[in-house]
Amino acid sequence: MTVRTAYLAGDGFVDELAHELGDAYLGHGRLLIAAGPPRLTAWAANVWLDPQEIVVASISDAATKLRALQRNWAVYAPRLHRRATLIQEQLPKVSAKPLVFSAPPPSAPLGSWTLLDAETILAAPHCSSPFPNGEIRFVEDRTGPPSRAYLKLWEALTLIGRRPAPGEICLDLGSSPGGWSGALQQMGTHVISVDRAALAPEIARLPSIEHRRESVFARRLAASPPFPARNSVTCSTTSTSSLGSNRVRIKQMLSASSFLRKAGIRGPGPRPSPG
Numbered sequence: 001m002t003v004r005t006a007y008l009a010g011d012g013f014v015d016e017l018a019h020e021l022g023d024a025y026l027g028h029g030r031l032l033i034a035a036g037p038p039r040l041t042a043w044a045a046n047v048w049l050d051p052q053e054i055v056v057a058s059i060s061d062a063a064t065k066l067r068a069l070q071r072n073w074a075v076y077a078p079r080l081h082r083r084a085t086l087i088q089e090q091l092p093k094v095s096a097k098p099l100v101f102s103a104p105p106p107s108a109p110l111g112s113w114t115l116l117d118a119e120t121i122l123a124a125p126h127c128s129s130p131f132p133n134g135e136i137r138f139v140e141d142r143t144g145p146p147s148r149a150y151l152k153l154w155e156a157l158t159l160i161g162r163r164p165a166p167g168e169i170c171l172d173l174g175s176s177p178g179g180w181s182g183a184l185q186q187m188g189t190h191v192i193s194v195d196r197a198a199l200a201p202e203i204a205r206l207p208s209i210e211h212r213r214e215s216v217f218a219r220r221l222a223a224s225p226p227f228p229a230r231n232s233v234t235c236s237t238t239s240t241s242s243l244g245s246n247r248v249r250i251k252q253m254l255s256a257s258s259f260l261r262k263a264g265i266r267g268p269g270p271r272p273s274p275g
């Protein structure tokens, strides 16, 4: 049988994923199917490994066939939503509890399926993400942070399975109003928080956050590193739409890496996983 892989683009990134894959031959909403084994992609939220087409005669036949393959399933239903929901309702419930940031991701395998048409299911018992459609929902901190931006940092750290250890120095570029800086500070790190704009007062007053109100390209930022040599660093560069283009973002990252090099800081060594 020909090997193929299905890639579910992150919400709003289907064109980027199509461009990245180059040769996807079938599109189904945000799900793109390409020949061959799974590839590393930046724009896929979830990768469906070895998806199979299954012909189904009815809603209960679909549920029976899915259950025979695997226990836990997440549905992706860009079309035929009602029919897909009725099938999903006949499958075992998958916990919809939001994740506490410090908790490990679920370990049970989670398959993904979709209805290509009323009689054809595309199903993959194994996927790259243990979260339904690759989307993590966290128990949110509704009192501390000035915005919900910290959720992006939590998601990134959860997906890479690493987080800065207490005592580390973190350089947060483009940090205002301070969601990421506040989240890094909560992990016990010392944060150098750089932005031309001010931090929210509740973040600015936190201990261990040092705000530098300047451009991330500032000469003196690169010229006068404050760090003791060999401390490890997590660098979070945000600023997407406000910065305009990828070229600017790359320049910003290069500026940060030259800053860290001059400070005698090398890349982080192995760290314990979160938990």
Ligand SMILES: C[S@@+](CC[C@H](N)C(=O)[O-])C[C@H]1O[C@@H](n2cnc3c(N)ncnc32)[C@H](O)[C@@H]1O
Pocket: 147, 149, 150, 173, 174, 175, 176, 177, 178, 179, 180, 181, 194, 195, 196, 197, 214, 215, 216, 217, 238, 239, 240, 242, 243
């Ligand atoms: C999306 S916001 C960052 C949100 C922040 N990470 C948080 O968690 O609250 C982008 C920030 O980048 C800052 N920014 C853009 N270009 C910059 C530059 N060249 N130097 C410093 N800050 C910059 C903007 O002032 C803006 O506050």
